[in-house]
Amino acid sequence: MGGPLRYALSTGAIALSDASQGSEFVQWRHAPPSEWQFCPLCRSDLTNQVWDGKMRRYCPACGFVYWERPVPAAAAVVLDPARQPGQMVLVRRRYPPEEGQWTLPGGGIEAGESVQEAARREVLEETGLAVAVDQQIGTWSTPSAETLITFFAAHVLGGQLEAGTDALEAAWFPIAALPDLAFNTHRDAVESFRKHISSL
Ligand SMILES: [Zn+2]
Secondary structure, three states: OOOOEEEEEEOOEEEEEEOEEEEOEEEEEEOOHHHOOEOOOOOOEOEEEEEOOEEEEEOOOOOOEOOOOOEEEEEEEEEEOOOEEEEEEEEEEOOOOOOOOEEOOEEEOOOOOOHHHHHHHHHHHHHOEEEEEEEEEEEEEOOOOOEEEEEEEEEEEEEOOOOOOOEEEEEEEEOOOOOOEOOHHHHHHHHHHHHHHHOO
16 A cells, blocks of 8 residues: 555445554544545446435446445344353443444454354454354344344353453443443343343
8 A cells, every 4th residue: 555544445434544653543534425426437427316216326427326235233242151140241442433432342244254253253353252153132223224233142152351452441241230332223232132131
């Protein structure tokens, strides 16, 4: 890569990082497709055109249509019944949105990865814990429907609890007395999980 800035694009956000100072994110900018100017295939100017009843970014030169879809993600309620009975793992976010707030470990699904594999990888990256994925708790859309998150229960196979680079902290909390969580989807998933275990 040539310049000092490395650009990483995920749906709706561009992260700018200064490679000369490691991989620390210094800026996030929301970039909805309505702001996209050029065709990624032929570099012509994009326009708006209705396809299947909805306005979409469209390239009149080559026919490229941007079909906007939610980003799939996975997250987990991590349990270790033998060593931490009645507790689950939370991580405190290092990066926006909601930096500094507690959430379940989780993140975006990579291409070529199953939803369960993504849950295992994200838990390992953010908490240092190797887990096995158990039952699915449910799937929720974020309020803006930009992200679609599937939540699993998971149990620890090994590793030591340690915050990964995306997290400020990782810690065990009593399931009955969690701190406020950053996202509605995570709150809904935990509530659903609590109902499930209280019905056992
Ligand atoms: Zn084009």
